[in-house]
Amino acid sequence: MLELTEIHYKPATSGRAILNGVTLRAQQGRPLLISGESGSGKTSLLEIISGMVGAQSGNIQWKGSRLNQRQRRWLCGVVFQFPERHFLGLSVGQELKLGHRRMAGDEQVEVLSQVGLRGVDSRQAPERLSGGQQRRLALAVQLLRKPEVLLLDEPTAGLDWSVRGEVLDLLYTLSKQRVLIVVTHEPDLFRGWNCEHSQLRDGQLLALSP
Numbered sequence: 001m002l003e004l005t006e007i008h009y010k011p012a013t014s015g016r017a018i019l020n021g022v023t024l025r026a027q028q029g030r031p032l033l034i035s036g037e038s039g040s041g042k043t044s045l046l047e048i049i050s051g052m053v054g055a056q057s058g059n060i061q062w063k064g065s066r067l068n069q070r071q072r073r074w075l076c077g078v079v080f081q082f083p084e085r086h087f088l089g090l091s092v093g094q095e096l097k098l099g100h101r102r103m104a105g106d107e108q109v110e111v112l113s114q115v116g117l118r119g120v121d122s123r124q125a126p127e128r129l130s131g132g133q134q135r136r137l138a139l140a141v142q143l144l145r146k147p148e149v150l151l152l153d154e155p156t157a158g159l160d161w162s163v164r165g166e167v168l169d170l171l172y173t174l175s176k177q178r179v180l181i182v183v184t185h186e187p188d189l190f191r192g193w194n195c196e197h198s199q200l201r202d203g204q205l206l207a208l209s210p
């Protein structure tokens with residue numbers, strides 16, 4: 001279980017607090033959906049959970065132990081909005097290998113099949129994949145790090161509706177094995193999910209009934 005308690009966050013460059021006492025719990029097998037309007041602090045919250053930035057106060061515990069920023073970077077995999085804009089590899093295979101100097105070929109095959117890219121030629125350029133395949137590749141890159149917590153920022157943004165459904169199904173499947181938190185300004189897209197749903201508003205999270 002991942003637990004955030006009373007997180008307060010005000011970036012040095014901001015005149016106002018963005019998170020004002022955020023408390024949440026997320027557990028494996030039950031995804032947590034966090035909705036909120038544009039500017040409500042959804043991306044900032046993921047940056048804090050994943051240890052990319054530090055909050056002014058509050059604490060974050062994993063399985064009952066408090067984790068610092070560095071430990072959270074190891075724990076979490078994050079797929080930010082439009083991850084395909086940040087691909088670096090010249091091929092699918094190279095993209096998967098970034099940060100993994102020695103990776104067995106079967107590890108690559110396994111992760112590709114986990115995200116539904118089994119048949120894809122790993123010599124192909126990531127830009128030549130379809131929009132949905134690119135999202136799957138971005139997920140595969142994170143899954144290789146074996147994160148126990150997977151954080152997703154607007155995972156279906158910019159995808160057409162049929163591809164969107166496929167990506168949502170994949171994420172739902174992945175949530176069985178790990179803590180999964182999605183932030184979105186379009187919670188209606190997740191209607192088919194059996195999940196916890198909270199809304200971020202005025203820097204606080206309000207639980208919404210299912």
Ligand SMILES: Nc1ncnc2c1ncn2[C@@H]1O[C@H](COP(=O)(O)OP(=O)(O)OP(=O)(O)O)[C@@H](O)[C@H]1O
Pocket residue numbers: 011012013014018036037038039040041042043044045185
């Ligand atoms: N480092 C920063 N310095 C100053 N202001 C910031 C910083 N990071 C975020 N903000 C401000 O905090 C607010 C929340 O930003 P954030 O990106 O977390 O919102 P969001 O809910 O993800 O919005 P969107 O749905 O548009 O992606 C915004 O008003 C943003 O301008």
Ligand SMILES: [Mg+2]
Pocket residue numbers: 042043044153
């Ligand atoms: Mg955002």
